[in-house]
Amino acid sequence: MTQITKSRRGKALVVLAAVLTLAATSVVEARPGKGGSFGSRGARTYDAPATTTTAPNAAAPMQRSATDRPAAGPAATQPGAPGMQRPGAPANRGFFGGLAGGLLGAGLIGMLLGGGFLGGMGGFASMLGLLLQVALIGGLIWMAVRFFKSRNRPAYAGAGAPLNRDGAPPRSQGGPMGGPLGGMMGGGGRAARPATTPKGVDGVGIGPSDYESFERLLREIQTAYGREDKAALRSLTTPEVISYFTEELDANAARGVVNRIEDVKLVQGDLAESWREGAVDYATVALRYSLVDYTVQRSDDAVIDGDRSKPVEAVEVWTFQRPAGGGWVLSAVQQA
Structure with missing residues (x-):
């Protein structure tokens, strides 16, 4: 009887854990991007961003991107390379063969x-x-x-201390943000430390005004999405990112629902990487923020997902892009 009781209790705990996991997932996937990883990071689109204090785990690989994946190296097709079999060579039958x-x-x-x-x-x-x-x-x-x-x-592959593209250890790690983002971490007033840059490429000087822009963009993009303001989103993101957001908003409209996002607050943030490609600057930033995120029916404003009074937290890695003479816009989002 005792064993049966323990077995039933164990099954109940498993079911409860599954229900809680599904509930948490439904909240996380409601915000812009549906909890996915999308966009472009230039030449680093398919490289794992450097880990930071805010996002100590490797960011999720890019799931949707207009940037083509790099072609396989010569070793992939070179005769005699590991994993390749020479024509006419006997097959490796293994132990049991x-x-x-x-x-x-x-x-x-x-x-x-x-x-x-x-x-x-x-x-x-x-x-x-x-x-x-x-x-x-x-x-x-x-x-x-x-x-x-x-x-x-x-x-x-991206876990632990990040490496430069030439395989050498990085000259420096991304540090806490100065300005408002640094203040969230108790580091306000400290100068930003340089981010990791590949050998032979100049880093981007990220200062307090840049951190203010990143925090502002986080807040404005989230709230504009909650208002379904496509014009505002178009001015705050790259054409690729706005195309993904437009798909989601149109899908919500077809279902007769609205994803409301309110009270967005940055809790913690730090710089992962910054680099320059031609005339375009990039900065990848880890962000932990809170927001009120819920979905309602268009017909009667009844809540069908989330809570209109209870904030939730999210941790994501955002990459911003700045063309020469322009301002920062969002170019990629990855889950941490």
């Missing part, structure tokens, strides 16, 4: 010597028992090898 071939050979030799196929292997029963034992031992060895390899392999 070699074992089966050996057993078959033993049976054929037994037949040639007059003992019959099964006689050559000591009888069918003994062969089957041997196969089972060898399969069990081989499986245990395979599991042990996989286990130790997984322990030694990094969890994600």
Whole structure:
């Protein structure tokens, strides 16, 4: 009876955890971008941004982007490269392929010597028992090898200290933001530390006025989305990002709902990277912010998702783009 009670209690906890997870997901995916990773970071679109205090885990890879993925390197198609098989080379049959071939050979030799196929292997029963034992031992060895390899392999390519494109350690890490963003972290008044830049490329001097722009853009983009103000969003984002936002707003309109976003407040933020490509500056910033995020029916303003009085928090990595002589606009969002 005690074991049955424990089993039922365990199942109830699993169900409760699943319900809470689904509820949290429905809130997170309501804001602009539906909790996805999209947009462009120039030449770094498919590189993991440097981790920061605000977003210590690697950002999610880009799911939607107008930027083409880089072509595979020469090693991917070079003859003799790892993972490639030379024309005419025998296939790698693995451990069990070699074992089966050996057993078959033993049976054929037994037949040639007059003992019959099964006689050559000591009888069918003994062969089957041997196969089972060898399969069990081989499986245990395979599991042990996989286990130790997984322990030694990094969890994600972008985890840990970031590297420059040439593989060398970065000259400096992105630090707490100065100005308003730095103040949120208790670091107001401190000068911003330079962000990681690839060798041979000048970094971008990010100062207090830039941090003020990033915080303002966070607030204005979120609230403009909640108002369904496409004209305002168009002035605050790149053409690619506004195209994604327009798709979402049109889908909401077709469903007869409105995603309201109010009371957006930056809680913490810091700079991950800044760099320049030609005449365009980029800055990737980790942001933790709170907002009131809920969805209502257009017909009667009844809440169908979220809470119009309870704020929630989100952590995202935003990349801003600034053309020569222009201002910052949002060019990419990634989940942290």
